Amino acid sequence: MICQECNQRPAALHFTKIINGEKTxxxxxxxxxxxxxxxxxxxxxxxxxxxxxxxxxLNIDPSVQKQNQNTFHQEEVLQCSGCSMTFPQFIKVGRFxxxxxxxxxxxxxxxxxxxxxxxxxxxxGKIPKRIGGGIHLKKQVExxxxxxxxxxxxxxxxxxxxxxxEIRTLEKGLSGSSKGGE
Amino acid sequence: xxxxxxxxxxxxxxxSEEGPDSDIVLSSRIRLARNFENFKFPTLFSHEEAQAIIKxxxxxxxxxxxxxxxxxxxxxxxxxxxxxxxxxxxKHLISPNLAEESPYGAVLxxxxxxxxxxxxxxxxxxxQCLFPGLQLTEALEAAxxxxxxxxxxIHFGYDEKHGYLTSCPxxxxxxxxxxxxMHLPGLILTQQINRIIPAINQLGLxxxxxxxxxxxxxxxxxxxxxxxxxxxxxxxxxxxxNGVVSQLISQERxxxxxxxxxxxxxxxxxxxxxxxxLSNCRIIETKEAAKCLSDVRLGIDMGYIDxxxxxxxxxxxxxxxxxxxxxxAGGHLRANERDxxxxxxxxxxxxxxxxxx
Numbered sequence: 001m002i003c004q005e006c007n008q009r010p011a012a013l014h015f016t017k018i019i020n021g022e023k024t025x026x027x028x029x030x031x032x033x034x035x036x037x038x039x040x041x042x043x044x045x046x047x048x049x050x051x052x053x054x055x056x057x058l059n060i061d062p063s064v065q066k067q068n069q070n071t072f073h074q075e076e077v078l079q080c081s082g083c084s085m086t087f088p089q090f091i092k093v094g095r096f097x098x099x100x101x102x103x104x105x106x107x108x109x110x111x112x113x114x115x116x117x118x119x120x121x122x123x124x125g126k127i128p129k130r131i132g133g134g135i136h137l138k139k140q141v142e143x144x145x146x147x148x149x150x151x152x153x154x155x156x157x158x159x160x161x162x163x164x165x166e167i168r169t170l171e172k173g174l175s176g177s178s179k180g181g182e
Numbered sequence: 183x184x185x186x187x188x189x190x191x192x193x194x195x196x197x198s199e200e201g202p203d204s205d206i207v208l209s210s211r212i213r214l215a216r217n218f219e220n221f222k223f224p225t226l227f228s229h230e231e232a233q234a235i236i237k238x239x240x241x242x243x244x245x246x247x248x249x250x251x252x253x254x255x256x257x258x259x260x261x262x263x264x265x266x267x268x269x270x271x272x273k274h275l276i277s278p279n280l281a282e283e284s285p286y287g288a289v290l291x292x293x294x295x296x297x298x299x300x301x302x303x304x305x306x307x308x309x310q311c312l313f314p315g316l317q318l319t320e321a322l323e324a325a326x327x328x329x330x331x332x333x334x335x336i337h338f339g340y341d342e343k344h345g346y347l348t349s350c351p352x353x354x355x356x357x358x359x360x361x362x363x364m365h366l367p368g369l370i371l372t373q374q375i376n377r378i379i380p381a382i383n384q385l386g387l388x389x390x391x392x393x394x395x396x397x398x399x400x401x402x403x404x405x406x407x408x409x410x411x412x413x414x415x416x417x418x419x420x421x422x423x424n425g426v427v428s429q430l431i432s433q434e435r436x437x438x439x440x441x442x443x444x445x446x447x448x449x450x451x452x453x454x455x456x457x458x459x460l461s462n463c464r465i466i467e468t469k470e471a472a473k474c475l476s477d478v479r480l481g482i483d484m485g486y487i488d489x490x491x492x493x494x495x496x497x498x499x500x501x502x503x504x505x506x507x508x509x510x511a512g513g514h515l516r517a518n519e520r521d522x523x524x525x526x527x528x529x530x531x532x533x534x535x536x537x538x539x
Binding site: 005006007008031032082083085093094095096097098099102103106109112113116117118119120121122123124125126127128129130131143 | 217218219220221222223225226304326329330333334337338339340341342343344345346347348349350351352354355356358386410411412413414415416419516517518
């Protein structure tokens with residue numbers, strides 16, 4: 001068989017693509033496969049390897065296994081009301097079905113997230129404006145407090161004092177705003 | 183079409199303009215992943231939901247067009263020619279995933295192509311800002327502006343604990359992927375790169391080739407990006423990446439100086455041999471072209487060659503990709519025909535500079 005791309009060299013790579021039930025036969029020589037391969041490699045392949053890795057990672061995690069056993073004992077499978085995804089499905093696919101999944105699987109998630117994000121499991125970045133100033137201030141205070149700790153460790157007391165005052169002002173605003181809301 | 187006109191139309195700002203440290207850093211990119219709160223993620227959503235999302239984006243554009251980075255245009259993936267899709271991928275404006283596996287995909291592009299918004303890829307929305315040189319802070323600022331604009335119209339999936347909710351748990355939190363594309367021939371020639379890559383990986387950063395996951399480092403170009411998106415602020419993620427990149431820049435510079443001291447004539451020979459190949463070849467493959475372009479660019483940066491513009495590497499690396507060559511030729515080309523075209527395009531481009539002298 002001759003390569004369908006260059007019609008010159010004998011085909012060395014034969015495979016069948018099935019996308020949405022539509023079958024396509026592909027026969028390429030090594031050279032064309034290499035050129036085309038750059039396109040193929042990162043379209044489908046990687047997702048699979050990642051999913052496999054994630055599944056492996058979840059299966060070896062003892063805390064998740066325990067929880068799986070628990071749910072098995074109760075004979076009910078955790079299912080998201082937003083998209084009907086179950087936790088075993090999530091593990092298999094490696095993707096959530098909808099934003100609500102995070103709430104549904106919140107008990108199972110911390111070990112997963114910790115592994116993926118080197119120990120982190122909670123957000124400390126941008127906050128949408130619509131969520132409101134309360135969280136903004138709270139997060140800001142949290143950030144400043146950790147900064148304060150660092151400064152004290154580095155014995156930068158002058159800067160630390162400044163940060164401390166900043167925290168105080170913010171905390172005043174925080175209690176003020178929550179009272180105002182009541 | 184003349185080559186000059188084709189290039190002018192094909193080149194995005196990150197390929198033609200110079201930015202800070204652009205002798206080593208080709209481009210800086212910020213990507214933010216966002217999702218509508220009340221629609222299923224693209225892995226599960228229905229045809230209707232996908233259409234509703236595109237419709238919503240069109241409405242937003244009509245209501246309050248965000249023109250700071252130029253007029254935006256919406257392209258639907260199923261309405262774009264396969265060749266044009268490939269060109270958008272080669273220019274890093276859309277992902278291979280959006281081009282190949284997102285039937286309901288679309289992209290919003292600005293005129294100078296610094297800002298692009300992918301719709302219905304793995305997440306509903308992916309904001310991408312691509313700037314020349316090392317400009318992570320600037321790119322992050324731009325991405326945040328686009329995000330604020332969209333946020334004033336859309337309720338994004340977000341919770342206090344997990345941050346921005348994404349389809350894949352590897353993106354949750356900030357949804358931020360910051361990446362920097364670097365040309366590191368000095369570290370390769372001095373064989374330091376094999377020592378450096380594992381060290382970078384240990385810092386929670388990933389090193390890849392020019393076309394993302396799974397692609398090799400064509401033309402000594404590497405992409406360095408963050409892995410962790412949760413538990414760090416956007417600014418911290420960028421600062422950490424910036425720190426590592428600055429280190430790499432100074433290592434690359436000292437590697438180049440060391441090469442100049444120890445093997446000046448060998449280096450000069452290498453540069454001019456590659457220049458000779460590029461200006462005389464009649465058939466050239468992607469790989470060889472990338473290698474020679476890298477050598478020539480190094481020659482320009484180090485002053486061996488002084489009649490060529492610096493951005494020629496960025497430009498020709500992209501223009502000699504299969505999609506671009508075929509667009510320039512105006513139709514499908516087989517691999518061996520592409521190699522001939524590629525050689526012709528490079529020769530002609532180099533001649534354009536010689537004529538200017």
